[in-house]
Amino acid sequence: MSRLRLTPEIIELVAARFKALAEPARLEILNCLRGGEMTVTELVEASGLGQANVSKHLHILHSIGFVRRRKDGLFVWYMLADKGVMQMCDVMCGRLEQELKQRERLAG
Amino acid sequence: MSRLRLTPEIIELVAARFKALAEPARLEILNCLRGGEMTVTELVEASGLGQANVSKHLHILHSIGFVRRRKDGLFVWYMLADKGVMQMCDVMCGRLEQELKQRERLAG
DNA sequence: TGACTGTATGCCGATACAGTAATATACTTG
């Protein structure tokens, strides 16, 4: 499939991208952005996180290309960079769903 | 798509699964297992990591269902739990590949 | 210009986690 050689450097880059998704706060932010672009303040209100915290998480998500930013006067609007980001989250959710069902079946 | 409600608890579980992939050592281990099941010692040799380290990483990967284990006398064989695990890695690799291409294009 | 608002950044304390060494456990073999 992938034509990339899995050198240590590449593996590091891939790990860094998974790490961006490995934080509940960032998943929450990304999930908020499903509905369309939002300002930092809107994300603060929607997520319940601190402003500085949201800003930092957005910086991380932006630095690896998971979100895009657009300045509009005093505001900065953030949006998902592409569909692929949330598709990956959905796949992981799907795995988890199967897993939980399996456990229920065993327990019940 | 997913029928799971994204409660804080669920988001935490999803994040934990991404976190398992957010470590170069674990990606390396998973990648080694692409070729089939391997013992801990084989993984130690193939990855260059310490034995205790590999054991702990395998424990993490096993606890969230990314690998399966099979005891055979003194040995423990590990294998990928299913195709989905590496598919997710491949998707992330694909994203990275596009990203690197894009940068090349801009730089070149 | 000064006051105000939205966003980003630097610093700090607490915590989490990777890696290593030593040890414990499980199993085999003599």
Place this chain on the structure above:
DNA sequence: CAAGTATATTACTGTATCGGCATACAGTCA
């Protein structure tokens, strides 16, 4: 049983990072 091997666990250390606070920066409006 004792000795040896494969794996797991524990204790420890160094590093990274999250969250909060304070503050800096950027832009608007009077």
